[in-house]
Amino acid sequence: MQPRFHQNLLKYCSLSLLVVPLFLQGCSPTTGVSGTEGSSATQGSASVEQANALFNQGKKREAAQTYFAAAARYPTPQRERVILQAAEIAASIGDAQLTNTYLARVPAAALDGENRARQAYVRALLALQQNNPSLALRTLPTNLDNLSPALREKVKHIQQRAAAGGGKSAAVGQNVQQALVPTSVNRVAALLPQSGALSSVGQEIYRGMETARTSIASDTTVQLYDVSAGGAVAQYQRAVADGADVIVGPLDKESLAQLLAQPQLLSKPLVSLNYLTNSRNIPGALYQFGLLPEDEARQVAEATTARGLRTAIVLAPASSWGDRVAGAFRSAYQAKGGQVVNIQQYPDAASNAYLQNVQNAIAATQGRASMVFLAASPSQARLMQPLLASQAPNVPVYATSHVFSGRTDAGKDADLDGILYTEIPWVIEGLQNGSLNNSTFPRMFALGMDAMLIAKNLPSIGTNPNTQVNGKTGNIRLAGNRQIQRTLLFATFANGVPHAVGQ
Template sequence: MRLAFKHIVLATGLAVLAGCVSAPTQGPVRETVASPAFTEAHQLAQVDARGNAARIEALLASLDDAALSRHTAALAANDPLYPFAGRAMLRRGLQPPHAFDRGWNFDGRQAAAADGYRPPNKVAILLPLSGSLSGAAKPVRDGFLAGYYAETRQRPTITFYDSASGVNGAYQKAVSEGADYVVGPLDREQVSALFTQANLPVPVLALNRGSRGAPAGSVSFSLAPEDEGIAAAEYLLGQGAKNVLVLTGPDDTLRRTSAAFRERLQARGGVVVDQISLSSNADALPAQLTAAAAKGEVDAVYFAARGDHTASAIPAINSQPALANARRVGASQIASGIDSAAEIALLDGVVFPRESLGNRQLSGMPGNPGALTPTAAGAAGRLFAFGYDAWLITAYLEYLATSPQKPVPGATGGLQLDGFGNVLITPTWSVMRSGVAMPLGGR
């Protein structure tokens, strides 16, 4: 009976919306001729936005930039479709027309500075400072402190709490001791546990994404591999590359990256010509590449792989005339696992996302923080940058919430806030030249 009712509502809504899309709330809204995909997405959001999320995202992905921008401009901030449409725009590098409605409250903070700086008064930082995750927590902690101490204006007091023994207890203790903002936890399961409390008395900047979305007023910040895959797909589509050969590494993180890349590319009208695992027998790779090239035109090769696996595949790719001149884009892990200068040289021309440390000057952040502290050396540098950006989000949250069109320049990339309380990272792209990672475009 419930299912039948949904179909009746959907059919009625589609008939009403066949000619236009209009928002039911928040004042006058422009009407515009709607595409069938946007019309369907709008009605699905009205019926059950959460349950229909996957279909809504697929429908919005099928729109070109002009149609997505035009239709999104016709929605009010509290329309149930606006968070989806606004996020789709952000991921394409487009500017949403207005801020997202998430019930923010910044009344207890000091007045905002001209640049948007408006930190809380007393911050509690929940990190696993002991136990199995302490190794990951330390660079995050030190990155946060680097940003915190680089700020010369009035700063909040900060207190660290060890969340290893239980996040709920640490959160309650922080609240009882007067914290008006909480940063953390870092563990995904702990984020889920905290976010089951729909009405958190003190808002949270979670340093991961849980199985539940962030409650109103709270935020999730994560180095999610899925976000990286989506960003890579959008980058290649923006370069006009729609036919992509995907080469994947063996670990779970890279598989998640490649799966998200594939899903986004196909949803936006692109084609994954073939997908080849680099963890299999290396001797079989030349024949696999020959078979892939025979399937159709290849505009780009996407390496969801570490640097050593990518370097081992380059000679075979270069020997294929149909692949030798294709664009080459890699995951952030492409800078890891390389042991020799010869391997590094093979990566020349590969574009990949990396921290912004070598591309822009950030207050209190040296270009090579690993030279100053071991907690920022090697792969830990990304977590150090992540911690630095957690401070920026803490201090500029109101700016992020009210100005989605203007990213905050961070150490991991450009920071923006979507309508679901997730911080989106627009990567800073680099390219390997003569064995050195250089800012793409010479910036």
């Protein structure tokens, strides 16, 4: 039984076990199911495959019972892992008695690190389902560094939901200090690279900051500090000594990590232009801002489920970026009641195998998919979209802004016609007034404009979590862990040129 167990559980743990109450609407679509039954199985005959099938049919209680019964077939720690899946589903339907019954069958001595964190997650999920967001926040695991990406994503999602529901606690896996909020902002410092690989990007961001200062903050000065010369810590200290009220930057993760390694030095608010999502200690001075692809994937999930598109194919490159974007979409989509019916990874480099990947995805769903979520670069999307249009012409394709380079090229981008994707307001404005190609990195220019906007408005944004600002990278708001989140517009391609579409 061991070889079969390992095959099934590896499939199950890598895919279907990402399926959780708030994220999941169905277990792994790629797990094979044969001989499934329409109701929960007895302990002697129950299997993970049967539980997967029941869950896909929407029979959550029966699925939980079948997972629990199937757990008896496996040794520790796999047994506890399957029981926790049963408890997770029970918690998702708000059945406290059933959840606690399952959790009681998981002895503490049998829990490894991942299962211990999952048990805490299940308890937090139940608390949230019972309208106790504060308890949910207090119950969640406190260290996310060693968790699998899927579980880490789910924990963060619960934290965000609980914080949005009024829960009071430190952010998950992080020691969040009280926010450092300026009373007024008259001097802004920009910690940006002026030499090296990121110098051109840094210069574009600074141009955006200066443009915003001229239009919205003419009473405010912006001073540039070259992170390439002397490092982020030294330049931050210089900016503070020069009287900066808010520091914007740095841009790269390494420089940001250097600053966060000495949190005692952060005496002025820092609006970083990147994220360190696994940081365990968030200083009160830190506000994290950037063009996070996960935000866009989640927005696509929320918009499509709201339109009734509740069965999705996910196509993503076999890369860490592809995993992040696909995981964010899947979690948010399932949290909104959608079901990912197939996930296909395709080669990260352009390949003739793309046709086979598309055909496999379409065939596996047997006509059940109502949409495709495509995570792709422009070159990848130009190859994928014509294949999707020919293989599934009636299935809409959604993507993030990464499918568009930011510079118009109708000849190449004609292959993108029909894709619906998230786009920042600044790019839409540039398309409409014909100025888009004037900028080498239009999204970085917009990032600089919004960094200045955030810095200038930090006294209100930092004290009122309901404050929203209409920026050039999207509608901006501050999340519970002081990550700045964006809501973008939607656009589509026609004759190779993007244009805005209604929500």
